[in-house]
Amino acid sequence: MASVQSSSQIQNKPNLPLKEVPGHYGWPFFGAIKDRYDFFYNQGRDDFFKTRMAKYKSTVFRTNMPPGPFIASNPKVVVVLDAESFPILFDNSKVEKRNIFDGTYMPSTNFTGGYRICSFLDPSEAKHTSLKNFFLSLLSANHKNVIPLFQTHFSDLFVKAEAQLAKDDTSDFNSLNDQTSLNFIFELFCGQNPSSTALGSKAATLVTLWLLPQLTPQITLGLPKLLNVLEDLLLHTFPFPALLVKPAYNKVYKAFYESATKALEEAESTFGISKDEACHNLIFMVCFNAYGGMKLLFPILLKWVCLAGEDLHRKLREEIRAAFKDAGGKVTLAALDKMTLTKSVVYESLRIDPAVPFQYGKAKEDLVINSHDAAFQIKKGEVIFGYQTIATRDPKIFDKPEEFVGDRFVGDGEKLLKYVWWSNGPETENPTAANKICAGKDLVVLMNRIMLVEFFLRYDTFTADIGTFLLGPKVTFKTLTKAST
Numbered sequence: 001m002a003s004v005q006s007s008s009q010i011q012n013k014p015n016l017p018l019k020e021v022p023g024h025y026g027w028p029f030f031g032a033i034k035d036r037y038d039f040f041y042n043q044g045r046d047d048f049f050k051t052r053m054a055k056y057k058s059t060v061f062r063t064n065m066p067p068g069p070f071i072a073s074n075p076k077v078v079v080v081l082d083a084e085s086f087p088i089l090f091d092n093s094k095v096e097k098r099n100i101f102d103g104t105y106m107p108s109t110n111f112t113g114g115y116r117i118c119s120f121l122d123p124s125e126a127k128h129t130s131l132k133n134f135f136l137s138l139l140s141a142n143h144k145n146v147i148p149l150f151q152t153h154f155s156d157l158f159v160k161a162e163a164q165l166a167k168d169d170t171s172d173f174n175s176l177n178d179q180t181s182l183n184f185i186f187e188l189f190c191g192q193n194p195s196s197t198a199l200g201s202k203a204a205t206l207v208t209l210w211l212l213p214q215l216t217p218q219i220t221l222g223l224p225k226l227l228n229v230l231e232d233l234l235l236h237t238f239p240f241p242a243l244l245v246k247p248a249y250n251k252v253y254k255a256f257y258e259s260a261t262k263a264l265e266e267a268e269s270t271f272g273i274s275k276d277e278a279c280h281n282l283i284f285m286v287c288f289n290a291y292g293g294m295k296l297l298f299p300i301l302l303k304w305v306c307l308a309g310e311d312l313h314r315k316l317r318e319e320i321r322a323a324f325k326d327a328g329g330k331v332t333l334a335a336l337d338k339m340t341l342t343k344s345v346v347y348e349s350l351r352i353d354p355a356v357p358f359q360y361g362k363a364k365e366d367l368v369i370n371s372h373d374a375a376f377q378i379k380k381g382e383v384i385f386g387y388q389t390i391a392t393r394d395p396k397i398f399d400k401p402e403e404f405v406g407d408r409f410v411g412d413g414e415k416l417l418k419y420v421w422w423s424n425g426p427e428t429e430n431p432t433a434a435n436k437i438c439a440g441k442d443l444v445v446l447m448n449r450i451m452l453v454e455f456f457l458r459y460d461t462f463t464a465d466i467g468t469f470l471l472g473p474k475v476t477f478k479t480l481t482k483a484s485t
Contacts, residue, residue: 016375018368023052023062025076032068032075036236039066040220041228049387053081059371060085065104065385067217067236072105077360077385078378083394083419085371086386088361090425090435095361095384097436098122103360104383107214110242111249113280119289123434131281134271135439136431138263138282142188146443147331150450153184158458161477171477174299174469179204181294182287189286190259197255207287209248213240214288218358219470256283290440294447296355296472301448302455303473304349304404306464312406315341317456321485324457336449344409346448347420347427351392352404354422355472359386372396388421460484 025031039048052061059082068075080086088094099106101119109116118135121128157180164171182204186194194203216235223231242249257264257279267278305312319341327335336342363378370376378384393401397419398408409417420427423444425437438444455462460481467474 016370016373019058019374019376021060021062021078021376021378022056022058023079025062025064029069032064035064035075036066036068037228037232040232040236041225046389049079049081049390052079053390058374060369060374060376067105070237071217071239072103074383075104077104077383078376080369080371080384080386081390082371083391083397085369085376086359086388086391086421087426088367088369089359089384089386090421090437092123092435094364094367096122096124096364097361098125100360100362100383102214102218103358103385105217105239108239108242111210111214111245112284113253113276115277115280117284118281119284123436129433130271130273131278132431132433132439134267134273134278134281135285136433137266137270138189139440139443143443145188146446147333147450149184149188150447151331151454153180153187154451154454156180158454158480162480165477165480169478170465171480173302173464173475173477174295177298178208178295181298182207182291185286185290185294186259189263189282190256191262192259194255197259198251199255203252203255206248206252207291210245210252211288211292213242213245215292215471216240221470222468252283252287253279256286285439289438290443293355293444297444297448298451299473299475300353300355301346301349301451302464302475303466304353305345305406305452306462306466306475308404308406310461312345313456313461315406316345316452317460317483320453320456324453331450331453336446336453339449339453340410341407342449342452343445344413345406345452346445347409347417348404348406349448350422350427350445351398351408351420352389353473354388354392356422356424357388359388359421359424360384392419392421394419456483458483 026034039045043051052063053059059080061079063077063079064075065077066075080088099116099120106120118128118131121131123129157176160176161171161173183193183195186203195201197203199206217239219235221231221235257275260279260282263282264275264278267273268275273281305316319339323335323338324331326338361384363380363382363384365380367378368375369378369384392398395401398416407413417427423431423438423441425431425435429435429437431437431439431441460483462480463478465476465478467476
């Protein structure tokens with residue numbers, strides 16, 4: 001694996017000074033609380049890391065990561081924030097991924113039928129191999145349905161957005177995207193729209209009810225400062241019991257179990273996974289990984305394309321419409337491959353604003369990691385944490401790293417894709433049962449490309465208000481200018 005080779009090369013640089021990892025964890029209990037307040041309220045996510053990076057004059061340092069007491073028993077981490085040190089998190093010979101998907105805490109398995117879901121398994125575990133291969137097989141079997149299904153569902157989204165604009169002068173993309181994304185991804189893997197199941201029109205609401213208690217330790221509601229203490233007590237101090245969302249989850253489980261019969265039978269007959277365990281894992285993949293990601297990915301993409309302005313819009317629509325015309329008026333994989341700027345814009349949005357910016361790994365042994373400037377020794381059992389939003393803006397790798405450059409990955413720029421890590425691994429590598437790269441990595445890139453294609457086949461340009469909501473941006477359309485040609 002290339003990631004293992006790159007990590008090993010990082011550790012073998014002879015000319016860097018070996019230093020102690022700077023930083024500290026503060027007083028037991030109180031240090032973690034202070035860092036939590038800095039992260040959510042006093043400094044905010046980006047400045048939390050940037051101020052410490054400046055203080056210690058290092059992109060590798062020690063701190064506590066939320067949520068801390070009483071949800072996480074040990075919040076201590078070693079932070080890596082540059083393109084040299086970050087890849088250690090992908091080297092499965094050096095770091096363990098067991099129970100560390102969400103970071104220093106793990107939600108109760110009562111949220112997932114009592115099972116440790118694939119995302120929480122280390123590649124060394126036999127069950128990880130079975131489940132990851134099941135997912136990869138499922139994705140392969142449904143690949144041909146992605147483009148037509150996406151077109152059907154998101155064409156309906158745009159019709160609704162136009163109707164909202166005509167009525168209210170604005171359209172909330174996020175709310176439309178939530179419902180549309182779940183309908184699309186459920187039908188892709190289960191063969192029918194969730195509205196045709198017992199979930200009815202409440203599918204997105206029920207899934208979100210199940211998602212939120214697992215994610216609350218990572219979010220802030222942006223309430224007035226006077227309410228920070230109350231919010232912190234409710235969201236970050238004690239875990240929510242799964243019992244609160246069990247009725248909602250049971251309905252979701254029933255819909256999946258009855259709709260995905262073919263997939264569940266394949267899991268049992270081909271991969272040796274019981275239908276019950278396969279169903280809980282399928283729910284997590286579809287609802288947590290895929291739907292949870294789509295709730296963020298598409299607003300992120302439209303946010304940056306909107307902010308880039310009309311010049312990029314013009315270039316995108318010209319490229320997209322020319323390839324569409326050459327393909328006989330169809331959106332095909334061959335046509336998509338000709339849209340080099342479109343693909344680059346997708347990669348750039350994934351680089352500058354990854355939907356899942358946190359990666360964790362626990363050192364399997366004493367090891368040495370390198371930043372650009374120094375080497376640092378990590379002890380066995382220490383948790384290494386990477387904040388991708390800073391690491392993928394490394395100024396020693398990327399020109400104008402803080403700017404959205406739509407054509408960054410066109411031509412020779414493709415060589416930089418090895419530094420795009422949104423999928424829990426380099427963009428130049430593929431998901432396998434032996435690594436933790438997102439099984440749906442290629443599907444995510446494809447969906448983002450189709451989103452841009454469908455958008456700029458329909459519209460010349462657009463304007464929007466860009467805000468923030470929980471873990472990502474909120475996009476409210478102000479204008480959608482219909483295609484002129």
